[in-house]
Amino acid sequence: MFRTQQSRSGNDLRFSLLILPGLRRAGMVVRLLMCSVLLLALTALSGKFGEAQAAGSTAGKHRAASSGAKGRHRSVRKKAALPAKARTPARGRRHGRAAAVVAGATAATAAAAVAASPAAPAKAITTNTKPELLPRCGFTEASRRHIFSRGVYVLDEETNTPLFERNADTVAPIASVTKLMTAIVWLDQKSLPMANRLEVTEDDLDNLKFTHSRLNVGASLSRADMLHIALMSSENRAAAAMSRDYPGGRPAFIAAMNARAQALGMPHTHFENATGLSPENVSTPRELAELVKAANRYQLIRNDSLDKQKIINIGRGQLQYINSNRLIRYGQVNATVQKTGFINESGHNMVLRLLVHDRRPVIVTMLGSGTADGSRLDGVRIAKWLNCSLN
Missing domain, CATH: 1.20.5 (Single alpha-helices involved in coiled-coils or other helix-helix interfaces)
Known part of the structure; x- marks a missing residue:
């Protein structure tokens, strides 16, 4: 075991x-x-995955190439004048980058040459300055299309040369630009002491447009203050009271306004009232230049239309008024006379007598802008163009 x-x-x-x-x-x-x-x-x-990835990349490149080709075809259809985009030679990345740099430099040089070449001035503009200055100052054909006013007239008063026109002879409502003629006729009547007080009555109320006014019935102002706020703030009841106070009453005042227009060479100008609230108060941009010239001869019109604000005594207190023209209120232009106006039938209107470089007088009349901002921007654009273009 x-x-x-x-x-x-x-x-x-x-x-x-x-x-x-x-x-x-x-x-x-x-x-x-x-x-x-x-x-x-x-x-x-891993080999199969790499092959699949490479195939996907190749397909993506083909799709990108196809998409690019389609995009180029669409671009060519839309803009047949554009040259075809040159392909970069397949000589490596360095050669491609070098070619791109050279092409970019060539394009930049060509663009600079085009920008440096002066554009031809528009036929509507006649000026004694060099024509090539106008596009360089920004007043190109494209920029002119952005002027909002339907009727425009720019007159070099020094040479009596029109610099720009748009519908300059088209008759249109002028609204409160009327008050320049109201002031002229009022001041021509020497028998009206400016220090005497004038009371607002119910006859001075606006029964046409029913516009609002801060001057209540019973308010008492000096004639000088009535004129001041009619020009500076476009106060309608002040202008209505002035026409009522005229010797012979309101009908005589309106007749004097129309007679003065004819004397100034304004055949298409007509007045129905002293305020401008009637759409029948009409003129043209060209004829309004004559009205501005006449208004500039009166020291009171120059001072009152350019004042930025005014506190007046109405007998039972005080009222503060400001200038209705923001170009003047904010100091955006250098002017000697101005007036704005608006009713629904006219759109926004503005007339100015500018001093280009503080010495050269140019009259600008603009009618029919759709907005107050549009009228103001038109004034700014034209003033900048004038300051750049004129000596």
Whole structure:
């Protein structure tokens, strides 16, 4: 029994010494084979993924090229005059970048040459300045289309030369620009002491447009203050009271206004009242230049139309008025006479006598802007153009 157990132990020992190492080596070999198979599988998958990615990239490039071609075709259809875009030679990135830099420099040089070349002046503008100054000063054909007023007339008073016209002979309502003629006729009547007080009555109320006024019935002002706020703030009841106070009454005053217009060479100008609220008060941009010339001869009209604000005594207190023209109120232009006007039938109107470079008189009349801002911007644009273009 002891020998049997001893032989078994010997067999176990031989098994451990001979067989087990072989099995271990076989297991390692199997594991190595499995790792090799796994690596091969991963390599195959990565290769397929790379091919798919490359194919996708190639397809994307083809789509981009196709899209670019379609875009270029559309661009050519829209703008047939534009040259075709040159392709960059396929000589590497450096060559492509160099070609792009050269092309950009060439385009910039061409653009600079075009910008430097003077554009031809518009036929509607006649001026004794060099024609090439006009586009350089921003008054190009494109910028003129952005003038909002339907009727415009710009007159160099020094040379009596029209500088710009748009519908200059079209008859249109002038609204409160009327008050320049109201002031002229009022001041021509020497028998009216300016210090005497004038009371607002119900006859001075607006029964045509029913506009609001801060001058209540019974308010008492000096004639000088009536004139002041009629010109500076376009106060309608003040202008109505002035025409009523005229010798012979309101009909005589209106007749004097129309007679003075004819004497000034304004055959298409007509007045129905002293306020401008009637759409029958009409003129043309060209003829209004004559009215501005006449108004500029009166010191009171110059002073009152340009005053920025005024506090007046109405007998039962005080009222503060401001200038209705924001160009004057904010000091945006240098003018000697101005007047604004608005009714629905006329749109926004403005007349100015500017001093270009503080010395050269130019008259600007503008009728029919759709907004007050549009009329103001027209005045700013034209004033800037004049300051740049005229000596």
